[in-house]
Amino acid sequence: MTPRFSLGIFVTVLALATPHALQAQEAGAKPDPALIAKGEYLARAGDCIACHTAPEGAIFAGGRAMPTPFGVIYTSNITPDATTGIGKWTAEDFYQTMHRGRFPDGGLLYPAMPFASYTKVTREDSDAIYAYLRSVPAVAQQNRPHDLSFPYNNRSLILGWRTLFFTEGEFKQDHDKSAEWNRGAYLVEGLGHCGMCHTPINALGGNSESQAFQGGLIPMQNWYAPSLTSNKEAGLGEWSIEDISDLLQKGVSKRGVVYGPMADVVYNSLQYLNDADTRAMAVYLKSIATDSPRAPVSNISSSESSLLLSLGKTVYDSQCAVCHGTKGEGKPPHYPPLAGNQSIQMESAVNPIRMVLNGGYPPGTAGNPMPYGMPPFAVSLSDDQVAAVVSYIRSTWGNRGTAVTAADANHLRSVPLQ
Template identity: 50%
Template structure:
């Protein structure tokens, strides 16, 4: 009897152990689980890359703030917009959003509740993004740590604060649609076009805007940056920033390091290179370069009327030359030749001779700094002269630079410098 009880107890324990000991799932189930996890990780990694290419952090992070938590102010012609929190916080971010909601924002320009978004969010360009890339970016954003940050509301001027007017704006200025590859072009060219036109939203800065904030004129033909005292030069004019006559490798170098012997990225473009373009894969950098080089040339942009070399003008330029010798010559050279890899040449510099001297004035006032990148970790920079030179002196030295060594440009006035110093448009 005892032996029967012991056998029964042992059998019961064995049976209980069968329930308690984990049993490996079938190999097929394990493989499917691992594949699903791998796919999620890969999608998030791809989304992280695409978010960098699109420079999402550049807008959705305020200075000194938490990444992607928003709070950055964007001044426009119709008011000031404050970028939203796009971390997965349930209350103040996009934690309750779905892939469909995110796609609707990028592709349709509509919020989670279906209401139209203001085009300060560049959905006019993001509409070209594929659904696959949209899902990848969303997966990445959802993988971020949620940050609870409730940002202040937008401050939109009347009558543009009347949201129904957005429907009118969209009817005139919004063309929805994913990028359609051109069959006559190479895969590389189409990839570059997709990045420049869509994810990179280059048009948002490098195209002029009308008073309603819509792009006007030639696409990528240059324009004043919204809410910023900077001019984004034309990418289609050889008088400005077209790279049609550049070797591909030089374009790649400028995009990914911010510096080539032909040009240096400064101001807002330096931030774009630092935060976004330097992270391009070699294939994507080449694709963008191929596309940018192929852009058709537009009509020459006027550089304004250079002054007649009268005795009075000659005296002004002579005074500017003396200032140049004192403050600029050590780095930029006695003939404006610069130093390759360090200080840009001023002779024949298209950025110096733009019709509007606004960028050059800003660089002298605030200093000119190339971006810190992996390919150029310790860039040389120009110190700010805002406290060293007064408005008339800056106008004189810049007038000299724009008319020395074969350069021919308009004279710069102290009034123009004063406006830039105060941040006026």
């Protein structure tokens, strides 16, 4: 893993990286270390490694399978190999691909590549990322053809998708907001492409700007990415800046812990950002929360739930209370509280069911190098027991979540782990 960057190094990088350095590198002169360091930092912010490196594969050599509702897309080789990678690309080629979603020859990229977010990246930052990618070891590995069903294997259809869902243009600063807020917005909306998961995806694989960050089920992964705007889900309006920053950078905070796909994002990307940038993201995320916490109305009535909740309490007391407390108070930051936990009470119960079934760990980070995990209970608990304990924690200690069924648990039990 690449060493974590400090704020001091990043400030130096910004000061030393210039267009002249990039031109010199393109001309074959000795690469500029400051420009490359800046590009590496930004590539981390964009989480490029997560998609363009296959399991057990060479870094940035592509070949990672990306299942979609339309078939499997295989990521491309972005090492500087002249034949199979981007070794013949210029900085202009790279920027146009990031900015416009088109290959240097004009070919259309599938929107699994988040160019709808990357279009907001500035030319200066694009050039730095390009310089960094030219510095990594070249790998001769042919790009694997996508395995898409008809008619989605016809790239010309992407023109229609682009008309509906793609707006080209670099990030525009809001001059009514602080520089810190704008930096956070740039990272969240652009390089971080957080909207790829936290905005609802429609049947065409697109999303609406009017629904930005309102949450939804992540296609093919069967994890729910909660709304970042609603305090009833993962909206951070009631969180402190410190707690948000800790969650982004360490993967744990006094208010919550990341699991599932978000744990991968923290591990591969966010833990490497400096304190100033994670704070800027926290400032922006806190600002987009638009409502006050208001629990949903539970559908668990006392007359119908006595057996369900009794079974759930029995399971909880024997399996969960030792870590999460007899009253759901938890032991933050390692064992998150369940009482009053918004993520437990969301309309979708996918995440708590999956956590009970599959367990998991938050990511190991510099700020939390030895994370505490949760064991899986898929083998030891039946579908009825899983449904009962999840229903119990969603409706006890003041929580107002709705009940889940054994069928819900059974469906997620058969979902492959991602």
